[in-house]
Amino acid sequence: MSYIIKGETGDWEVVIGLEVHAQVTSKAKLFSGAPTEFGAEPNTQVSFVDAAMPGMLPVLNEYAVEQAVKTGLGLKAKVNRNSVFARKNYFYADLPFGYQISQFDQPIVGEGTIVLDMPDGTSRAVGVERLHLEQDAGKLVHDMHATKSFVDLNRAGVPLMEIVSKPDMRSPEEAGAYLRKLRAILRYLGTCDGNMEEGSMRCDANVSVRPVGSKELRTRCEIKNVNSVRFVMQAIDHEARRHVEVYEGGGKIDQETRLYDPGQNETRAMRSKEMAHDYRYFPDPDLLPVELTEEFVAQIAKNLPELPDDKKARFEKEYGLTAYDADVLVSEKENALFFEEVAKGRDPKQAANWVITNLFGVLNKKGVGITESPVSAKNLGRLIDLIADNTISGRQAKEAFEAMVETGKDTDAIVAEKGLKQITDTGAIAAAVDQVLAANADKVAQFKAGKEQVLGWFVGQVMKASQGKANPAMCNELLRKKLAQ
C-alpha cells in the first residue's frame, strides 16, 4: 500500500523517522528518590536534586537501567555493555540544571528492528537506530498568569527511554503501525505502560518528502510531542502535504521544530525552538560510565516474556490461526492472554472466531478494553463448550452471548434462564422429521428426483417445528436417512 502525494509537478513520497519517548515504569526518578506518579500537586514530587539546587548530585536508578536493557533485548537490539551519560546543555525554564542528562555517542542500546504487520497482510521491517536513557523535563503552565509562565518540576527527572527509528517509514499508516507495534512490545515487556494520554509515551516525527524514485534525503521538520497514534498519522500527512506545496511553489523547507494542532489539523513552527542549538554534549562528570556484566544482560534475556512476533508465530503454528487472526490477537498482551484462556482445551479456531468476531465487536462498540469485558474468558469458554457438546446450537449461543454481554451473568445461568437447551433426543427429532416429511410429500418427491437443495428447506421446517431447539446437525442427518428410505 503505497502512499503517494500527487503534486502538480509529479508524485512525491514521504520519508518518516520517529523518536518515541517512553517513560520507564519506575517508582522513583532516574537520578533521585522522588516519585514519578502522574497527576500530583505541583512541585510535590521534587527533590533538591530534581530542582538542581547547588551541590546536588545524580545517582542512577538501577531499575531504569534494567528496563532499558530489557527493552533493547525486546527490540532484538544490541545492548552496549559500556554506555555513558552525557550532558545536553541548553537553557529553558523546564530544565533546572541547564542541561539534560541523556546519552549521546554511547547509548545503552544500539541497532534493532521492529516488524510491522500491515493491514493488507504484508509485513515490513523498520530499523531502530538506538535506545537511550534520559531525564524528562518539567512542565510549563502558561494560562495561570498574564505575564508569567509557571514551572512545575514534578516530571523533571522522570526516566525516559528515547527510542529512535531509522527513516524507514513511507506512509502515515506505517508510522501508525510502528507506534502500535512498539507500544505492544513495551507493554508486553512491562517497561512502559504506553499511555499516550498521560504522556508516558510521546512521539516526535521527523518528516521530509522527495519525488518518487529519488534517493535524496531532503530537509526534515520535527513535529514535537504528538500524543496519539491518530494525531501522529494526521500530523505526518499534513506536514508531508505542506512540504510538497512549499516545494512546488518554488519555496524551501527550513529545518525546524513544529507543533501539531489537532483542532486545526495543522503544524506550526515552535517559537521557543527558534534559536540554533549547540548542545555541547560531554560525558557527565558526576556519573561514571555504566558497565553491564554479561551475566546481568543474560539474566534479563533469560526472563524475557514472549513478545508479539513470537506469540503470533506460535498462534499460527500451535493453533492453526490465520496470520490476520493471530496478529489481531497478539496486538495487545491482554487480548492474547484472554484468547489463550478461552482456547485452552478447546477448538482454537472457534475460540479465535468468538474472541475476534463477537467479543471484539462488542468491545469496540462499547469503547472498552478487554480487561473491562463484560464476558469473562471463563464464560466465553463455557459457551464454546456448550456448543461443542451440542447442549446449545450456534444460534442459541449467539443469543446467550448477547445476554451475557448485556447482564454480565454466567453462561450457565443465562442458558438456564432462557431455556436455551437444544433438543438432542433422537426420538423427538425423528418425530418432528416424520411429521414434516408427511406434510410435504411434493417436496419429498422433488428431493428424490434429484433436487437436493430442498434438504435445507426441510431442516428449516424441522427447526421451526422445534421452536429452534433441535440440533441442526441431527436434523440434517435424520432427514437424509429418512429421505433415503
Added chain:
Amino acid sequence: MSSELTALTIAEARSRLRRKEFSALELTEAHLSAMERARHLNAYITETADLARERAKDSDKRIAAGEARAMDGIPIGMKDLFCTEGVQTTAASHILEGFTPPYESTVSQKLRDAGTVMLGKLNLDEFAMGSANITSYFGAVKNPWVPKGRNAELVPGGSSGGSAAATSAHLCMAATGTDTGGSIRQPASFCGLVGVKPTYGRCSRWGVVAFASSLDQAGPITRNVRDAAIMLKAMCGHDPKDSTSANLPVPDFEAVLGQGVKGLRIGIPKEYRPDGLNAEVNALWNKGIDWLEKAGATIVDISLPHTKYALPTYYIVAPAEASSNLARYDGVRFGLRVPGKNLDDMYAKTRAAGFGAEVKRRIMIGTYVLSAGYYDAYYVKAQKVRALIVRDFNEAFAKVDAILTPTAPSAAFGINDKIDTITMYLNDVFTVPASLAGIPAASVPAGLTAEGLPLGLQVLTKRWDEETLFRVCQSLEDAAGFKGLAPL
C-alpha cells in the same frame, strides 16, 4: 587565656577539653572574639556566633556525659562553598547572595556529627575560581602574614583563601577547603599551613557547590599534620548520594603518624624544576629532599613528562565542566534574578550581573571548548592528555612511594599587584597535575623566604594512599620546625 586557647592545636584542645581544663563554649568564645578583632582580614563572609555557642554547649553536655565525639567542641571555619542548612551559602558570588540551603552538605554534616563547632562561612574566590582570593564578590581576603621590611597587603592564595587566612590568624582551629586545581594546597603554602587534598572520591561532593565535578575534592586546612589527619578522618567516607564517592574503608590517618619515612622511596620529578624556578623555592625543595633522606628515605629521580601540559589541560577540562555546572544559576529557583523582557533576557541579565569577571571568563572558555566544531580539538584532546598525565603518575608510583615537589612557584604576592590572567593561572602549575590525576596531595609549611613569608612543599602519593602521604608530611614537618603566626 583567650589567645592561649586560640593558639592550641586540635589535638591539644581535644585532650584538654576532655580533661575539662576549659569548656567548648570558652574555646568557642575565644575564637568568636578573635574573629571580631580580625574582621579587617575579611576571612569570613558569614559569622554564625549564635549557632556556634549553641553547638559548643551541646559539645560541653556530651563531654560532661563522657560521650565526647572525635572532634567534640573544636571550633572550625567552613568554606562558603559547603551548603549549610539554614545558613547563607554564597560561593562568594552575587548570584547566590541570600541563598539559604534547606540541606547540609555531607562533609559539613560529618564534621557536625563529629562534634565540631562551626564558627562561620569562610570567604573564597567566587565559585572557587581563583588563586588569590581576589575574585570574591564579598571582597578580597588579606593574608595575615606580612612581609618584612615593606608595607604590603598580601593575598592568602586561593580559592580557599578565607580558610587559610582564618586558620593561620587563629580565627578558627582549622577550616574546610576544597581543591580543584590547588585551592587547598596553594593557600596553605601562602599562609604557612598544612593543606590536604585527599584522593578524588574520598570526600563526598554532595552539597558542595560544584566548580569542576571531575576535579573538586574537599579537604582540611590545619596548623599541623596531626590536625589534618584528625580532621580528614572526620570529613571522608562513602556517601551513596555521590556516585563518585569511594566505597572504601577510611583508614585511621592519625595512627600512621610517627612511623617515619625510613625505607620509603621518594621521587623527585625533574619537570618541576623548570628554568627560572624561584631560587628560594628551589632551595627549600632541596632542603626538603635532604630532610627526607636524613630521615631514612631513598631519593629517586623521576620523570613526569607531561607535567608542562597539565595546566592547559586543566584550563580546558575545568572551565568546560564549570560552564555546565553553573548553568543552573539562572534566576529561577534560587539566588539573584534580574528582570528581563523575556526568559532569555532574564537569564542573560541575571548571569551578567550575578557572575564576576573570572567566573564569566571560565564559563566563556568552557562554552567555547565544548561548542560544535571545537569539542574534539579541545575537550577530547585535553581528556587524552589527562590520561597521559595519569599514566605518568602510574609509572612513577611503580618506582616510588611518594613524590616531593614545591607547592607553589612563589610565596604570597600583593593584593594590588597587577597580574595578567595566565600568570595568575601559573600559580597552580605544581598543584594541577595531582588534581587531574585524582591522586592525594598535601602541602606542608617548610620554611620562610628572606622576607619572612611561608613556603610549602607538596607531597603526592598514589590513589587511596593517604597514609603514606601523612607519614611523609609529618617527617617534613618534624624536620622543618616551622613556626606559624602568633595569635593576633
Added chain:
Amino acid sequence: MSIDNATVRRIATLARIEVTDAELSTWAGQLNGIMGWIEQLKEVNTDGVAPMSGGTDLKLTLRADQVTDGGIVDQVLMNATEPQDGYFTVPKVVE
C-alpha cells in the same frame, strides 16, 4: 584559530551572559590570549590514547528504585524569586 566578535557573541548567547557590543572586542582579546596559550596541547602526541572521563577509576554505584524523597515543596520553593501557588515563575514563554 582566532576568536572574533561574532564568535564571542555566539558563545555569550549560548552561555546566556549579556555582553554589550562595546565589550565584544575585550572579550575576544581575552579569550584569544587564553586559547592561544592552550594551543600548546597540540604538541602532545595522543594517538591511540583513550580520553579520560571523570576523575576516578571507581565503578558506578546505583540506587534502588525506591521513593525516598519529594513532598518538600516548601523547601524546594523557599529560595525562589516570586513563587506562586506552588510553582516557580518565569517571564511568560511562548512555545
